Amino acid sequence: MFDTVLEVSGLNKTYRGKRGTHATDDVSFGVGAGEILGVLGHNGAGKTTLVNQIVGILKPDSGTITVAGVDAVSHPAAARRLVSVQAQSNVPITGLTPRKAIELVGRIRGLSKNHAAERAGRLLNALDLDEWSNKPAQKISGGVARLTAFAMAAVAPGKLVILDEPTNDVDPVRRRLLWQQIRVLKESGTAVLLVTHNVMEAEHIVDNLIILDEGRVIAEGTPASLAAPTRNRLTLKLDNCTSKIPDSIHVVSQDARETTGYIDIDEVAFITEWASTHCERFSLTPTSLEDIYIALVDRKEAHA
Numbered sequence: 001m002f003d004t005v006l007e008v009s010g011l012n013k014t015y016r017g018k019r020g021t022h023a024t025d026d027v028s029f030g031v032g033a034g035e036i037l038g039v040l041g042h043n044g045a046g047k048t049t050l051v052n053q054i055v056g057i058l059k060p061d062s063g064t065i066t067v068a069g070v071d072a073v074s075h076p077a078a079a080r081r082l083v084s085v086q087a088q089s090n091v092p093i094t095g096l097t098p099r100k101a102i103e104l105v106g107r108i109r110g111l112s113k114n115h116a117a118e119r120a121g122r123l124l125n126a127l128d129l130d131e132w133s134n135k136p137a138q139k140i141s142g143g144v145a146r147l148t149a150f151a152m153a154a155v156a157p158g159k160l161v162i163l164d165e166p167t168n169d170v171d172p173v174r175r176r177l178l179w180q181q182i183r184v185l186k187e188s189g190t191a192v193l194l195v196t197h198n199v200m201e202a203e204h205i206v207d208n209l210i211i212l213d214e215g216r217v218i219a220e221g222t223p224a225s226l227a228a229p230t231r232n233r234l235t236l237k238l239d240n241c242t243s244k245i246p247d248s249i250h251v252v253s254q255d256a257r258e259t260t261g262y263i264d265i266d267e268v269a270f271i272t273e274w275a276s277t278h279c280e281r282f283s284l285t286p287t288s289l290e291d292i293y294i295a296l297v298d299r300k301e302a303h304a
């Protein structure tokens with residue numbers, strides 16, 4: 001069990017306007033010290049609106065947010081001091097180098113000069129950024145800028161770190177280094193709220209997750225508990241089949257060429273034989289969190 005750092009309860013936020021979007025709809029969850037909570041959701045699901053309320057940029061219409069015992073709705077500045085954020089768009093650091101930018105945030109967040117320099121150096125090295133550490137910000141790539149933004153959030157992390165799509169633009173090798181550093185934050189007892197579209201990556205790092213859709217939490221739990229109902233199912237992809245898809249395949253998506261669905265494990269022999277005869281290619285894989293996520297969001301849309 002984790003000691004709760006962030007507690008969100010019954011949160012509601014509607015953007016006024018012609019459509020009156022209910023962007024946060026009765027959202028409740030908690031994140032504990034040393035816990036990584038993944039917040040998954042499609043574009044427009046309400047992730048940024050949620051983060052902006054936690055950090056005090058937006059005021060909720062109703063509900064409560066508590067950060068390490070501080071009421072973040074009534075006292076946003078006090079709560080904000082306990083939180084570091086890597087926002088979806090990087091903070092401009094023009095005129096600085098990655099090293100200077102990370103050190104500066106460390107100093108602003110209360111580290112001594114030596115400690116800020118030591119933390120910046122360690123993060124730059126761990127993320128394999130030494131080569132760019134002293135280059136002017138105007139000359140660094142998007143991926144290096146993204147990793148620098150992560151290091152700025154991690155240099156003096158506080159009780160809670162919020163990472164909004166931290167791996168965008170980052171190459172696969174440094175992406176792994178980034179995940180390692182997120183684990184280091186967790187191990188040091190920081191609560192981490194990881195906002196992402198990337199379900200496959202999140203599956204390997206989060207302790208718990210919530211899935212947001214149209215502002216609502218439509219599923220929550222550990223990756224294993226969300227996957228449990230599908231333990232006896234396999235995901236099937238079929239390419240260019242020339243015969244009607246058998247009823248024992250539960251189709252999730254289909255276009256002229258490709259069909260994706262799932263089958264019960266005891267149908268494997270029959271489906272393998274059918275697909276080898278009637279389809280150009282097919283694959284059977286264990287059901288991933290991404291499959292579950294898509295099925296959950298699609299099911300909700302089908303019932304709308």
Ligand SMILES: Nc1ncnc2c1ncn2[C@@H]1O[C@H](COP(=O)(O)OP(=O)(O)OP(=O)(O)O)[C@@H](O)[C@H]1O
Nearest residue numbers: 015017021023041042043044045046047048049050
């Ligand atoms: N300032 C605003 N005024 C009106 N509607 C808004 C505003 N900001 C966001 N919305 C709407 O609120 C909903 C949630 O948007 P939000 O940006 O929180 O989603 P998101 O999950 O962060 O999306 P993405 O993954 O694309 O960043 C969307 O329907 C969006 O169009």
